[in-house]
Amino acid sequence: MKKFQKTLVLALGNDILGDDGVAFHAARILSAEFPGSVDVMETGEAGLPLLDFLEPYTKALILDAAATGKCPAGTILRWDRDDFRRCVAPSQHAAGLPHILELAERLGMAFPGELQVVCMEVRDPTVFRETLTAEAEQALPAMVNMAREILTGWGCQD
C-alpha cells in the first residue's frame, strides 16, 4: 500500500454524547493549526475499522475520551505503541488498539511506526448533549497542547 507523507490525527468519539466528543473539538483546533502537513479525521468507530484509517500513514496521533475512573475528569492521558503491549484493553464489538496492533503485525500490514494516543478523562459520556461540560472545556487546551507538542516533535509544520 502506498504510504501518505502526511501525518494522521484520528479523533475517536461520539459528538452527541457530550464529553465523549472532546477529541473532535481538539482535532478541529489542530486542523486549523496544521493545515498542510496533517490529515484530520473524525470517526465514531472502534476496533477493526480503525485499520482502514491508520494503514496508509507512517505517523498517527489518536485522540479520544476515556472514562477509566482512575483519575479526575479533565486529566490528560498519553500512551504510545509500547504501552499497548502491556495492557489489556476492553473494546467495543472488535479488538481494541492492542489487538489491532498485533493483528496488523501478524498479517504483515503496514501500521504507523509512530503512534501516540492522547485521551482526556471524562466523567459521564452517557448523556445525550452536543456541548462539553465545563471540566472538559477547561481541560481542552491542555489536550491540544499535548497533541501539538507531539505533532511538532514529528516535524509537522504549523
Next chain:
Amino acid sequence: MDKTAQKVWNQAHQQANSGRRTVTIDPITRLEGHGKIEIFLNDQGNVDRAYLQIPELRGFEVFSQGRPAEDMPQITSRICGVCPTAHHMAAAKALDDLYGVKCHPVGRKIRELVYNAFMLEDHALHVYVLGGPDFIVGPDAPKEMRNIVGVIGKVGLDVGKRVISMRRRIREIINYAGGKVIHPVMGLPGGVAKGISASELPKFKEIAKDGLEFAKFTLQVFHDIVLRNDAYVKLITSDTFTHKTYYMGLVDKNNKVNFYDGDVRVVTPEGKEYAKFPIQKYLEHISEHVEPWSYIKFPFLKKVGWNGFVEGGSSGVYAVAPMARLNAADGMATPEAQKAYEEYFKVLGGKPVHHTLANHWARVVEMLQAAERIVELVNDPELTGKEFRTIPTKTPKIGVGVVEAPRGTLIHQYETDENGLIRRANLIVATLNNSARIAMSVDKAAKGLIKGGKVDDGLLNMVEMAFRAYDPCFGCATHTLPGEMPMIVTLRDMKGGVIREIRR
C-alpha cells in the same frame, strides 16, 4: 438517573442482595459498551441469582425534541458506532411513514443494497471477531487468545487477510451509496439522496460475487471448526444454553426472512404462528416490564403477559436476533441460504431451535442471504434508475419504522408537530427486545457452571458466552480506551466482604 433516584435504587439493590456473596464480572469484553454481570452466591457457593446490568444512555427523547424529523436518520445513526446503518435505515423508514409517502422503488433497492451490505459486513465481524473466538479459538482457550488474534492463529494468516480485505470492500458499497460508512446520509422520506451510477456496477458486481464466495467460505469454516467438533456441538445444544421462548422477526409476503422490510411475525415456543402485524401496530403487541435491579426495561408480549423471567408459552418473554429470525420465518429468501437453513434445523433437531449459542450458526446462514441479495440487487437493471425519490406532500404526524438489525428487530417511532419538528421519539433497540432472554441466559449459565463457589476463567467465559451469542449492543460511546481495565471477578461473603479477587 438523578442522584435521589440513584440512591433509592442502590438502597433497594443492597437490601435485595444482602446475605449473598457476590461475584462480579466487569467489564464484559468484546461487547459494545459496558454491561456488568453480578452473580450472587448462597452459603453453599452455588448461584442464587445472576443479574445483567446495563448502563443506559440517557436523555435521548429530550435531546430529539424540537429537531426537524429529517435530522433523525443522521442523529440516530450516531447513537452507536457499531450499527449506524441499522439506525439510519429504521429512521428513514419511520420518515416514510411519518410523511405518508411510499419509498420510490429505485430508492428502495438502493436502501436494500446498502442494508444487506451492512448486514454481511457486520455479521462477518461478529463471526470472526466478537463471538466467533469462543468457538474458533475454543471456549477453554486462555482469555488472551480469545480474540481476533487468536482466530488468526487458528485459521491462518491468509484467512485473516481475506476477512480484513472483504470487510473493506463491502464497505465500499456502503460508502458509495450511503454517502459515508459511518453515519450514512442517504435516507430521506420517500427515497434516497443519491442514485447509483452504471459505471460503478462492474466493481460492485465483483465485490458482490466475492462477498458470496466469502459467505460460503465462512459456512465452511463453521462446519470445519465448530460442527465437526463434538464438544462444541454438545455445548451448543446443552441445557445450560437453552430457553424455550417466543421468537420474533421480520418476514416478507411469503414468510421468508427479510432484513429490510416486512411484517413482524411472532411464533410460539412450539414454532406456531402467534401473531403477524405491520410495525405500526407494535404497541398492541409489545409492552415493557421494569425491574428494580436494572435501568433497562424488559419488553414482553402484551397479550401473553409478564410472568417473570420464565420460559414457555405462558410467559411473554420473546427473543429477536438471527436464531429468532430463522425460527419466526418459514425459510430464507435466497437459494444458498435456504439450503443452509434446512441443514441448520436438521442438525439441531427441527424447528424452532432454542439453543442460544445457535445464534452463531444462524448468523452465518444470514450472511449467505445478505450476500445473495447483494448479487441480485447489483444485477437488477432498475438499480441505476435516474429517479430514486418520491417527494412527500402530506403533513407529518406519527411515523414508525422497523428493520432487522444484525442484533434483532429495531423500531423507531417519531411524533411531530405539523411543521415536522419532533415532539416525541421512541426507540426500541434489538438488545432491549432481547433483554429478558439475555438475563435468563446469564442466570442459567451461571447456575449451570458455577458450583460450590468454584469460579475460574473458563467457567466465567461460559457465562459471558451466553451473553455474547446475542451480540448485544448497548449503544455506548465507541472507545478504543487503551487504559488498563482487566476483567475483575470479586467473590464476596454474606456481609459483602471480599473473599478473593481474580484479575485477568
